[in-house]
Amino acid sequence: MKRAFCVLLLFVLLSLTFCGCSPTIANIDDLMRPPKLSGENSGIQEAFELATAGKTIQMKTPTTGSHRSSYVLYDIDGDGEEEVITFYSDATDETAVYMHVLNFSDGRWQSVADVKGKGTEVYKIDFCDMNADGISEIVVCWSLFESRGGKILTVYAPSFEEESQTVRELVSEPFTQSVILDIDGDGTDEIFLAEISVSNDKTSTLGKVLSMDSDLGIYSMGIVELTPAVSILALQSQPAKNDSPAFVFLDSVINETTAITDIIYWDKETFSLKAPLSETNRSAFSETARSASLTSADIDKDGQLEIPVTKTLDGAQTVSGEEVQPLELTTWLKFSNGALSAEQRDLMIYSSSYMFSFSETDAKNIAVVNDTAERICSFYKRNHAGERGSLLFEIVTVPSVEWERRQMEDYTVLTTNHSLTYAYKITEQGTLEDIDDVFIASRFSTLTA
DSSP states (O other): HHHHHHHHHHHHHHHHHTOOOOOOOHHHHHOOOOOOOOOOGGHHHHHHHHHHTTSSSEEESSSSSSSSSSSEEESSSSSSSOOEEEEEETTTEEEEEEEEEEETTTTTTEEEEEEEEESEEEEEEEEOOOOSSSSOOOEEEEOOOOSOEEEEEEEEEEEOOOSSSSEEEEEEEEEHHHHHEESSSSSOOOEEEEEEETTTTEEEEEEEEEOTTTTTTTEEEEEEEEEESSSSEEEEOOOOOBBOOOOOEEEEEOSSSSSEEEEEEEETTEEEEETHHHHHTTTOOOTBBBBOOOOOOOSSSSSSSSEEEEEEEEEEEEETTTTTEEEEEEEEEEEEEEEEEEEEEEEGGGTTTEEEEEHHHHHHHHEEEETTTTTTEEEEOOOOOSSSEEEEEEEEEEEGGGGGHOOOTSSSSEEEOOSSEEEEEOOOHHHHHHHHHHHHHHHHHEOOO
């Protein structure tokens, strides 16, 4: 390591000597600038630099979402040609972030707007057509440096008419997390905001839907009180399907040890937002309470989200060296017809990035030991006293590059990817208990990020 550093230092000094320059330290902001655009897109950068001439530019990139680039290209007006949005700060005022919009018109890229943002960083940018006019509104979420987790959502209305190319701010709202969906089923997008606020040492969480009228006016379509939360783990939407309305799933942490899920939907009969789980989540026996920070997911790939609930599984444990901890069984709950029901149950083996499905019978009759050091999960038959008995089968996880070298001929490969190979071995006792290749393959699935 020391040798490599010395070689690098010598190279830098020689470079400076040969170019006839004295050593200088570059500004870190300059080093963080993105590479210059080239080819057809080079005109974008030229137009941007011309419009911001005289400023010391530091490019900004959205920290999350689908558009995480210094130059965001999107067909805002639906004409088949993409417009460009970029974010930057000026060294003279590093507390401000600007949004710059460019449009390709008259055979060249032209600056349309340079808008001072509402925060110190860009959290996320989205696009949605809130009034079905074929033009997407620009939805920018700004982070506030001085506010712990605080954010501002701003909706902008762009216009690319030849006579008047503008970007107009419509509304700015404080929020914690947001999601875009057609919540009322009218064919246009709305924006759902979840906001955690603290007043007089009392925490509250509200859900709000922003909609747009025909005159580009933004208004609050509905507000609903949710379970008071400390933080939000995830905010996801589920589109309407058959007779089921669109749902918003809000996974949040309500204290140091507990996470819950609220479900929000639009009631067409009362013209209001509903959160049917909020009241039960406030009780000591919430149906969605769990110890792990798991988020809702479409676990069975049917297009509907399921809510995870964890419970310690009798006779199951995770071993890491001398440390032994109980292993939890995760039950995934589906919300349908106003009620929750168990969809499936899984052992989540996070140390090896997979899960193994259990039936209610399996949970009573099978003991499990997950050795994280050896990366072997062993499944045993439980006797009448509930104690661990004969080994039935085991699943091993091996780095793919090591699989051939390990020569584990008595194991059968389940699946492999670029990093890990999963294999299993069934014992004679397992075969007697009707455990076969189909049983294991049908219960096993890898976890994806």
